[in-house]
Amino acid sequence: MAFFPTPEQEEVIEGELGSQCVIACPGSGKTVTAVRRLLKVRRDLGTARSYVALLSYSNVAVETFQRVYDELTRDVPGLSRRVLIETVDSFLTAYILRSHGARAMGARRQPFLVNGSEAFLAGFRIFDGKYPREIRYLSVSITDDSTFEYSIRQDSTVVKVDEKAASAAIKKLAAVGAYTHELGRYWALMTLIEEPKLLDALARRFPHIIVDEAQDVGSLHGILLDALASAGSTISLIGDPNQAIYEFAGADGSFLRNFKGTSGAKLYSLTQNRRSIGGIVDVANLVAGTTATAVRTPGERRYGAYYLKYDHKNVGASLGLFEAVLATSGYDHHEAAILCRGRPYVAKLTGATCDAGTGSTEYFAQAAVMRDRSGNVGAAFEHTVSGVIRLLDAPPAGLRSEIVTNAEGADAKAIRRLIWRFLRDSDRGLPSATLKAKTQWHPKLKPRVENLLSSIEGATSQKRLSSWSNNLTTRDLLDAPLWEADLASTAMSSVRVDTVHKAKGESIRVVMYLARNEDANALVQGTDTEDGRIGYVAVTRAKDLLILGIPATAKAPVITAIEGKGFKAWES
Numbered sequence: 001m002a003f004f005p006t007p008e009q010e011e012v013i014e015g016e017l018g019s020q021c022v023i024a025c026p027g028s029g030k031t032v033t034a035v036r037r038l039l040k041v042r043r044d045l046g047t048a049r050s051y052v053a054l055l056s057y058s059n060v061a062v063e064t065f066q067r068v069y070d071e072l073t074r075d076v077p078g079l080s081r082r083v084l085i086e087t088v089d090s091f092l093t094a095y096i097l098r099s100h101g102a103r104a105m106g107a108r109r110q111p112f113l114v115n116g117s118e119a120f121l122a123g124f125r126i127f128d129g130k131y132p133r134e135i136r137y138l139s140v141s142i143t144d145d146s147t148f149e150y151s152i153r154q155d156s157t158v159v160k161v162d163e164k165a166a167s168a169a170i171k172k173l174a175a176v177g178a179y180t181h182e183l184g185r186y187w188a189l190m191t192l193i194e195e196p197k198l199l200d201a202l203a204r205r206f207p208h209i210i211v212d213e214a215q216d217v218g219s220l221h222g223i224l225l226d227a228l229a230s231a232g233s234t235i236s237l238i239g240d241p242n243q244a245i246y247e248f249a250g251a252d253g254s255f256l257r258n259f260k261g262t263s264g265a266k267l268y269s270l271t272q273n274r275r276s277i278g279g280i281v282d283v284a285n286l287v288a289g290t291t292a293t294a295v296r297t298p299g300e301r302r303y304g305a306y307y308l309k310y311d312h313k314n315v316g317a318s319l320g321l322f323e324a325v326l327a328t329s330g331y332d333h334h335e336a337a338i339l340c341r342g343r344p345y346v347a348k349l350t351g352a353t354c355d356a357g358t359g360s361t362e363y364f365a366q367a368a369v370m371r372d373r374s375g376n377v378g379a380a381f382e383h384t385v386s387g388v389i390r391l392l393d394a395p396p397a398g399l400r401s402e403i404v405t406n407a408e409g410a411d412a413k414a415i416r417r418l419i420w421r422f423l424r425d426s427d428r429g430l431p432s433a434t435l436k437a438k439t440q441w442h443p444k445l446k447p448r449v450e451n452l453l454s455s456i457e458g459a460t461s462q463k464r465l466s467s468w469s470n471n472l473t474t475r476d477l478l479d480a481p482l483w484e485a486d487l488a489s490t491a492m493s494s495v496r497v498d499t500v501h502k503a504k505g506e507s508i509r510v511v512m513y514l515a516r517n518e519d520a521n522a523l524v525q526g527t528d529t530e531d532g533r534i535g536y537v538a539v540t541r542a543k544d545l546l547i548l549g550i551p552a553t554a555k556a557p558v559i560t561a562i563e564g565k566g567f568k569a570w571e572s
């Protein structure tokens with residue numbers, strides 16, 4: 001279908017080749033605009049050997065950009081292919097860390113990523129003043145006065161840790177060549193600080209960098225982008241500060257909000273919401289204090305923004321309520337989703353027991369749930385690898401990374417093959433998640449894992465831990481199925497249930513945002529807080545019909561505030 005940009009989109013796409021700061025409302029076509037801007041910049045650079053980069057924050061966004069850009073440029077004659085579309089972290093890994101990071105890290109090998117499940121990480125714990133904490137939870141940020149701050153972010157709590165303890169652990173880990181996701185950013189920055197020539201070379205190679213979802217730029221990414229800008233790269237940002245929902249991971253939208261003032265970028269706005277009908281755009285405007293306009297006209301079926309009370313003591317029953325909404329309004333299950341703030345609610349609605357078991361058992365349990373409930377065999381594979389690695393005796397530090405990244409090493413290849421076989425066969429390999437965890441699933445799991453370990457020992461140089469079975473206990477396993485399949489298929493219907501974070505970036509015809517009292521309160525108070533922004537992301541996913549589910553115990557002032565934001569009471 002032919003694409004006709006709006007005047008606002010046109011200004012961004014065709015603007016001169018300077019730095020841009022594009023503040024975009026939900027559903028304003030950031031994807032279509034950013035991709036066309038990328039093409040315009042590439043065209044204007046002609047045959048220059050340098051690259052134009054379009055960076056984003058999720059693999060899904062990157063895949064969409066790549067696909068749309070390929071379609072757009074397939075028949076453009078003579079266009080240079082020198083564009084790079086990647087996640088911000090993959091960009092840092094590929095161009096800084098992998099090739100140059102070892103020197104700054106003091107490592108004698110190519111740096112590799114660890115995910116936290118590797119047994120050797122036990123030797124890298126950090127004392128937070130009370131407990132020794134796992135290094136996978138260590139996060140680094142930079143304050144406004146340019147000092148590093150270290151904290152442990154685990155289970156929604158953030159505990160500051162002493163600089164000395166943190167940097168000792170970071171350096172010790174770096175010396176073996178390992179980095180976590182968080183520390184990858186830190187070492188990319190250190191590498192550029194220590195090697196200014198590399199920074200100059202990068203800026204020459206990438207004279208134009210466009211960052212999508214720029215509300216997710218955290219403090220370390222911000223400093224890295226500033227460094228590239230000071231070395232000569234033109235940085236452009238596109239995003240929506242009201243959708244910054246990764247404060248927990250150190251991104252609160254401030255880099256995007258402050259960008260114009262600090263960078264001299266030209267400011268643009270995309271204010272036409274092409275996703276949601278008027279009533280929903282009105283709610284979003286009242287929540288965020290914005291002035292977006294709606295473009296879509298509603299169809300025949302019932303539309304608008306409503307609130308509906310549910311019994312918070314029996315959250316599962318809200319599925320039935322939502323089904324009734326869909327049925328009376330003429331919508332199908334596959335057009336709808338229930339969005340919740342956190343995993344526990346999702347678990348209650350989908351029948352998934354979360355965090356079952358401890359040690360290796362927990363990884364195998366997660367693998368079974370991923371494979372059998374979500375059909376996500378990629379994630380199931382990674383969990384199984386983590387479970388197996390914990391049962392090996394002193395495996396090489398990079399082994400997990402080699403297995404999951406399809407590296408060529410002989411041990412990695414053999415283990416990969418054996419784990420896939422284990423995973424595919426629920427009769428002889430990983431038992432089904434629908435079995436009762438303690439009395440059925442675990443008794444089958446143990447001998448099968450033992451067989452797997454024997455096969456690994458036969459095919460590789462790896463050996464199992466002599467105490468391996470202590471890591472495969474029944475501790476913390478309930479005597480209920482890991483995944484309540486029956487519950488899901490009868491009571492649950494096929495309505496999608498997900499966290500708000502998962503649905504970010506999507507358009508969904510009917511959304512029920514199942515809010516707890518505190519979520520509803522945060523939503524009506526606006527987007528200054530992260531909780532408010534999470535509510536905003538939830539409500540702005542809806543195209544035609546938005547239902548705000550509130551607990552039956554919600555107090556009158558909250559209901560008045562909800563009505564003040566444009567929600568009407570649902571009447572069937």
Ligand SMILES: Nc1ncnc2c1ncn2[C@@H]1O[C@H](COP(=O)(O)OP(=O)(O)OP(=O)(O)O)[C@@H](O)[C@H]1O
Pocket residue numbers: 003004005006009024025026027028029030031032240243274275504505506507540
């Ligand atoms: N000029 C246009 N003409 C027709 N359709 C458009 C135009 N611009 C955007 N759209 C459509 O509007 C919809 C919303 O766009 P998109 O999903 O890119 O929004 P977004 O800005 O990324 O939103 P969010 O940040 O809320 O996720 C898409 O279906 C897109 O194709």
